[in-house]
Amino acid sequence: MEVLRPRDRFAAHRQTAIWKFTSEIQKQFILLLTATPVQNNLEELFNLVTLLEPGLLSTKRDFSQRFISKGDKLTPKNVDELHTLLSEVMVRNRRSTVGLQFTQRFARTESVAMTGAEKALYDAVAALVRDQLRAETKTTALNRMTLITLQMALGSSSAAAAAMLENLLDKPILPDCQRQSILELAGRASLQDQSAKVDRLLRLLDEFPDKLVIFTQFRATQEMLRCRLVQAGHDVAVFHGGLSRLGKEGAIEHFRESARLMICTESGSEGRNLQFAHGLCNFDLPWNPMKIEQRIGRLSRIGQKRDVYVFNFVAAGTVEAAVLHLLEAKLNMFELVIGEVDMILGNLDEEKEFEDIVADEWAAAANADEFAARMEMLGNRLLAAKVAYFQQCSQDEKLFGNRFAPEG
Template identity: 45%
Template sequence: MSTADTLTTADSLAQRPEGLPDAFTELLGRLSASAVDPVTSALVDAAVEVWRRPGFDSFLSLPQLSFVPFGYQVQTAQTVLRRMRGRAILADEVGLGKTIEAGLVLSELRMRGLADRTLVLTPAGLVEQWREELERKFGLPTVIARGQGWEETDAERPVVLASIAAARREPLKSLLTGGQWDVVVADEAHRLRNPRSASGKLARALHARYLLLLTATPVENRLQDLYELVSLVAPGLLGTPAQFRQRHAGAGTDPSAPRNLDQLRARTREVMVRHRRSEVEVLLPQRLAETVLVAPSQEEAELYAGVAARIRAEAKDASSARLLTLRGLTRLAGSSPQAVAPALAKAGWPDLAALARGIEGSTKAELLLERLRRHNGQGEKVLVFTAFRQTLDALAARLEREGVPAAVYHGSLSRRGKEAAVAAFRDQAPVLLSTESAGEGRNLQFCHVMANVDLPWNPMQIEQRLGRLHRVGQEHDVVLTNLVAQGTIEQRILHVLESKINLFELVVGELDMILGRVDEDFDFEASVFDAFATAGDDAEFAERLERLGERLVSARTDYLDSRGAVDALVGGDDGQEAGR
């Protein structure tokens, strides 16, 4: 190094930032008195930059957010970063915003250059929801990983989103587990706790400096559940499996009655944050749901009866592919004649297709029009859902003839077209007609009235529809009207869901917790169709649905018991301590 270089470095070191601790001042003094090579100089610059950077007491990312998080959510993120060093289990009760807490942690790490490579694992149905939350609320770019990997993007340091199901299959699994991640976030992390399952093996093969596990139920049926999750974020904290059992396994299998409970609570609080709704002031408005039984016209009733009878007769000897077609026909028949007509022709039933084409309009459309005028007259916007494009088009044409302005939203629109439809609904149109596309990833809290022209057989889709309006930021009670034709499968489904699990009174997220306890591979829609197609008559179908309803009741009881067990283990009597 030349003399000139030495003098330049010494001069720059002599320009000491004000307010440095004595230790740094002394170090800089020694370095300025001697020749300094560029490597040493760079190290000093880096040390000064680290010192200047504020600690996690100050959150740099808050001014960049497009929303204002609740105080307990910011407090949780600070606890994770300051005390838990970025490896934690977020175990808030459902509906309190674990996604927001994880987003706050991730945003803060990224702003400090500590999260260039981030992976988010989530159930398949939540990938788009995570994408919306990260991009719209936190301004974080995302890319979705599938099959062979993920596409290149111009975005800087995109967050990689992957469904758990896709991530545990090759070749994507090797791609994700072959490198080092700065941050891994796993939603619904209770699916990862079994180390022998494919999902559990995936989680244990990932390498990350920071790890966030999100689950409202870190404990369900076994105390070992808690051990497995805690050991993922903090290996050794609870000892070896044998030591854990010796210290804490109580008599029997009840996870809410372990031995040395105070000691176990103290340990779990080192890595776990849990808030209960009773502890935080997050009050969503009410859901005011009503089911309106619509008496079909004679032609509509004849069509539905004919379709149902034909499906039952053919289902007995149908192939798997044909059964899927028949299931789709059954759902279409419950929506509108316009929706089912082309499907009947394609299925090879021209007589029923002709009957459907001969029916103009629908009784549901008449009743919907009456409701829309009432709400619009009161200055209320209305979000109208249907599962099928044909029904959507028929409703749009009818409203246009009646002079009722309506924006239209469906999956075939471009991204720009979808944005335009939402903007038109927000700023001008009193009605938005939508397929399921708006049931995923769209927040429409400026509206508080919703009508279902038909009902999905999957209750989670019903919840997703309602979740567009009933969420944090909604300032009014949400009014929901379900238009259900008498004598249809939809009527029976809704009866089961309302009478057995109080569907419309559940907190956001609780439905998924309940359905997940019926059976690992439980498919509500498939179970309903199987009960319908194989029943000898309507009375037998009703009996089978009743048995299905009892399974839901049992699952709901298990969920409530599990929630109580978690509170006993980590809730304690000072629920706020975990957030300090």
């Protein structure tokens, strides 16, 4: 049995490689999962159904003549006949018909002013990263992925930045001309023992008395947080990808029972159900909104009985602050239903990952004002993608109505 969950805009077009590949697979059974079967043209519906049951809707020419209104390729005609044919291969599940109810999500941004030392370190490392991203020729040690990760580590904590810079120094391929500056920055980062974000987190723990899942992308940040929180008298569970299976289960059980806090790296956002808690802190923010959505989805899911509170920590003037502003102001991300973010990003028509788009805009900007302007333009594209997504949803309702609900 073949299960296909394509990016709809690719699978719905016969000229694309994925449509041709899928149509040529020798298969006895096929299950096609799609959220928006029609985006721009009813012919997309014909193409998807033809993958499932070739010939059911006759030929493309015949389908167009029988079922697509002249002058409007999104408006069907002979709807009852079309529905009868589609009922042989289509089941349509909607949240309203399957009875799923989710509790509300409330998000709060905690914008924290960096200390003077933190700001100076941030500016110095960011200048290094930006210069290297702009360079026409990049060294193997400072490739694009490493540079973006270093910038994300810098937005997480000085400890994470120090760990990454020290790892760079261990690479013999690092050119001597860059080694000295990185050595100096690594030293400054390792001596940075103050964190405005940690200070704000400790105050938050007085304001929010319940269990709290704290997410970070970096092990060094996780260990720094563990030390500071234990020092402050908190019972803390730690979850990361380096734990054994039993270790991971033990961490979850520790959090379920006695620990008030659990600090998770990204591995904690995959496949773990933590709905016995209802508070989440993004101590740092991935530049990809889907990763943020995955984190929230560990708590905001079926079985959650309480409203979920999300606290987003960002240092003012950082890339993460700009990303969060964009996601809140343009996308209203934290008010969307789970799964909608993915569909909206799909409407951007970008081959690059979202974090790569952000990195390109940041590296290309000459100063903070230009970066803000570039992010505003990206935000407007996101808003247009969101509008297009809801138009597609409206079109689906118009086309399919209450038909195709599963029996029973």
